[in-house]
Amino acid sequence: MEKVLEVKDLELKFVTRRGIYHALNGVNLELYKGEVLGIAGESGSGKSTLLLSIVGLLPKNAWVTKGEIVYNGKNLVKDLLAEKYNKKRNEKAIKKLNEKLQSIRGSKISIVFQDPMTALNPVLQIGYQIAEAIYYHNPSLLAKRILSRYKATKDDMREILKILKNYKEDYNERLLNYIKSRDLEGLEEQVLFIWERNDLHDIKKEKLIMSLAGERVSRFALPFLNQVARTNKVPRIPILSRFIKRILIKEGYRKAVEILSALNVPNPDKVVFMYPHELSGGMRQRVAIAIALVNNPEIVLLDEPTSALDVTVQAQVLSLVKSLRNKYNSSFIFVSHDLSVLYEVSDRIAVMYAGRVVEVGSKEEIISKPLHPYTQSLLRAVPSIEGEEVSPIPGEVPDMRNPPKGCMFHPRCPFAMDICKVQTPPMYTLGNGHKVACFLYGDKK
Numbered sequence: 001m002e003k004v005l006e007v008k009d010l011e012l013k014f015v016t017r018r019g020i021y022h023a024l025n026g027v028n029l030e031l032y033k034g035e036v037l038g039i040a041g042e043s044g045s046g047k048s049t050l051l052l053s054i055v056g057l058l059p060k061n062a063w064v065t066k067g068e069i070v071y072n073g074k075n076l077v078k079d080l081l082a083e084k085y086n087k088k089r090n091e092k093a094i095k096k097l098n099e100k101l102q103s104i105r106g107s108k109i110s111i112v113f114q115d116p117m118t119a120l121n122p123v124l125q126i127g128y129q130i131a132e133a134i135y136y137h138n139p140s141l142l143a144k145r146i147l148s149r150y151k152a153t154k155d156d157m158r159e160i161l162k163i164l165k166n167y168k169e170d171y172n173e174r175l176l177n178y179i180k181s182r183d184l185e186g187l188e189e190q191v192l193f194i195w196e197r198n199d200l201h202d203i204k205k206e207k208l209i210m211s212l213a214g215e216r217v218s219r220f221a222l223p224f225l226n227q228v229a230r231t232n233k234v235p236r237i238p239i240l241s242r243f244i245k246r247i248l249i250k251e252g253y254r255k256a257v258e259i260l261s262a263l264n265v266p267n268p269d270k271v272v273f274m275y276p277h278e279l280s281g282g283m284r285q286r287v288a289i290a291i292a293l294v295n296n297p298e299i300v301l302l303d304e305p306t307s308a309l310d311v312t313v314q315a316q317v318l319s320l321v322k323s324l325r326n327k328y329n330s331s332f333i334f335v336s337h338d339l340s341v342l343y344e345v346s347d348r349i350a351v352m353y354a355g356r357v358v359e360v361g362s363k364e365e366i367i368s369k370p371l372h373p374y375t376q377s378l379l380r381a382v383p384s385i386e387g388e389e390v391s392p393i394p395g396e397v398p399d400m401r402n403p404p405k406g407c408m409f410h411p412r413c414p415f416a417m418d419i420c421k422v423q424t425p426p427m428y429t430l431g432n433g434h435k436v437a438c439f440l441y442g443d444k445k
Contacts (some may be wrong), residue, residue, distance in 0.1 A: 003332050004298055005031040005054070010067030010077070012053055012355075015085050019401040020063075025355040025408075027067070028427060031182045031299065036325060036332040038342030038363070040378065041352035044397050047335045048114070050352075053077065053300045054333075055111050056101040060091050071299075076101065107137035110292035111301040116284035120276040127272025130259065131252020133291050135245065140232040142255070143225045144186030149215035150222075152184055157213045161206060164195050164296055164362050187212065193258045221247055243405065259290045262327065263320060282313035293328055302322075302334045306341060314341070316369065321345050339378060343367055348433070351375045354408035357427075361434035363445040371436040373413045407439070415440060 006169075024046050031037050036384040040048050054060060054069055056076060064080040069356055079093045079100075113119040134142055134189050160220055161176050172192075179188050193444055194200070194208045217225070224244050228234055234248070240364035254271050260268035263286045276284055285305055292300055302321070306314040321334065336342050342349050350360040351372065357373040370376045380391040398404055404411055410420040417439060425437045 001032040001035075002398070003030050004033050004058075004071070006068075006070040006235070007050070007054075008068040008070065010050075010053065010069060011065045012049065012058075012067075013063045013065060013085075014059070015061045015063055015087075016401075018436050021399045022403050023355055024053070025403070025405060026184045026424075027352075027355065027357055029350060029357055029360070031331050031333060033053050034325065034329070035323070035347045036334055036345055037155055038346030039333060039335045039352060040337065040339050040342055040348040040349060042378075042393075042397055042398070043351040044207055046336040046355035047337075047352055049355075050304050051111060051303050051333065051335060054299075054301060055105050056094075057105075058094060058097075059302075060087075060094060061088060062094065071104070079376055103137075104292070106133060106297075107295045109299045109301070110295070110297040110298055112285075112292045112303060112305050114304045114307060116275060116281070116288040119288050120274050120284060124275070126260075126274055126276070126279070127256040128249065130256035130272070130291055131249045132146070133233075133256060133294050134252050135248050137295050138232065139234050139248055140229050141186065142251040143229040145190060145255070146215070146217060146251050147225055148179075148184040148187035149190070149212050150217045151181075152187060152213040154210065154213050156182055156184065160191055161209060164191075189258065190254075193261070197261070207221050218247075233318060255294065259294050260286070263290055263293075265290075265294055272339055277428065280313075284319055285313075289320070289324075291326070293330070296328060300328075300330050302332060304335050304337070306338075318344050334352075339367065339382060351378070354400065354403060356408065356437065358409070358438070359434075359436045362432065365432065365434050369434075371430070371434070371441060372409075372410050372438050373415050373440075377412075407437075 007027050007029040010024050010027040014021040014023055027046070027050060039050070041047050054076070062080070063082065063085045064077050065083070066081070067077070071077040077097070079097050082089065086186070107240070113202055139277065141257050159178065160175065163178060164171050167174055175188055175191065179185060190212060191209055194205050197205065220404070224235060224240065225247070228248070229245065234244055256272045257268045260271055264285050265283060271279070271283070279287065289305070306317050318341065325332065334342060336343055339349070348360065349363050349366040351356050351366065351374065352358065353374050359366065359370070360376050366375065367379070370379055377393040381393055383390050393412060398411070399407055406422045407413070407425050409419040410416040413420065419439050425439045427435050427437045428441045429435050430441060
C-alpha cells in the first residue's frame with residue numbers, strides 16, 4: 001500500500017518554567033492511502049500533540065529534538081530540529097514553519113478539533129466559514145463554478161440530462177467527459193448534487209438542472225473570474241479584490257449547501273445563514289468536518305470528534321465518518337481514548353503511552369489479541385455487556401517532566417522485568433503488520 005504520511009522517531013518537548021515536558025518520545029507511525037488509522041491512549045499520552053505536530057500548530061515553546069514527519073517526500077518539522085533550545089531561534093523557526101504550511105494546512109492536510117464550539121468562529125455565519133476555507137485555498141474552484149453556469153447552454157443541459165437518464169449506473173465518467181469537451185469544468189458537482197438528492201422528485205431535479213444554464217455574470221467581473229480560474233489567485237488590487245471576494249464567497253455559500261447536504265445536515269440552505277450557537281453539538285461537529293473536507297484534502301485528522309457529544313449523536317458522527325471514506329479519496333487519523341469507538345471506524349489501531357506508540361496492528365488483532373500489557377489493561381478497563389468485572393489500570397500516568405527510565409509503563413506493568421527498568425524496548429514485528437514495543441516478545445521477531 002502507498003504511504004501518504006510517515007512519522008519517524010519523532011521527539012518533541014515543551015520548555016516550561018517548571019521544567020522540560022517530554023511530550024513525544026520517539027513516535028513511529030505510517031498512514032496509508034485510503035485507510036482510517038485509529039490512535040488510542042489515556043489523556044496525556046501525546047495523541048493530540050502528535051496531530052498538532054503534523055499540521056504545524058505548535059506553541060512557541062515547542063522543541064523538536066529528533067525525528068521526521070514525512071509528507072510528499074518532505075520533512076515538515078525540519079526547521080524545528082535543534083540540539084539545544086534557543087527561544088528566539090525557535091520562535092523564528094515556528095513562524096517559518098507556519099508560512100510553509102499555509103498552502104498545505106486546510107487543503108492537503110486538514111484537522112477537526114476536539115471541541116467544535118471553540119473551533120468555529122462565533123461571529124461568522126456557517127456558510128461564510130466554509131466558503132472562506134475554499135476562498136483561501138482554492139478560489140479557482142469557485143470561479144470555475146460561476147463560469148460554467150455562465151457558459152452552459154440549454155442544449156448542454158439537455159445533453160447532460162440524457163446522460164443521467166440513459167446511463168443510470170455509469171453516468172459519472174460520461175458526464176465528466178462531456179463537461180470537459182464543452183469546457184464547463186465546475187459544473188459536474190453542481191449537477192450531481194441535484195441529481196443525487198433523495199428529497200426531490202425527478203421532474204423537480206430536471207427543472208433545477210436546466211436552471212443552471214446561462215446564468216448572468218457582470219461583464220466587468222468576467223475577465224477577472226477567468227483570471228482566477230486560470231491562476232488560482234485573486235487580484236491584489238484593494239477595491240477589485242473585495243469585489244471579486246464578494247462574488248466568490250457568495251458562490252462558496254452554494255458549495256457549503258452542497259457539502260452540508262452530503263453530510264446529512266437537515267435544511268442546509270438555512271443552516272449556512274446560521275451562527276454556531278444556533279446549532280446543536282452534533283450539528284457543529286458536522287460543520288467542522290465539512291470545513292475539513294471541503295477542499296478534498298489527502299489527509300484528515302480527527303481529534304476526538306465524539307468526546308463532547310452524547311451517545312446518540314456519537315453514533316451518528318461515527319456512521320458519518322465510516323461513510324466519508326467512500327465519498328472522499330482521503331486518509332483519516334481518528335484519535336480517541338475509547339477503543340470501542342476506534343473499532344467501529346478504523347482499519348488499524350495504534351496504541352500510545354507516554355508519548356510513544358507501544359502497539360499497532362489491525363483492529364481485529366488489537367481488540368481480540370492484544371499483546372502489550374498496556375493495551376490489555378485498556379481493554380480490561382472498558383465495561384462490557386457480558387458483565388465482566390472492570391479492572392482499572394493500577395498506578396498513575398507518569399510525570400513527563402521527569403519520566404521513568406527504560407519502558408515508561410514498567411511502574412504499572414504486572415509483567416515488568418529488570419531489563420524494562422533500564423532499557424527502552426524496540427518495536428518488534430510479529431507478522432501481519434502487528435507490532436509491539438515490549439521485551440516479552442523479543443524472541444519472537
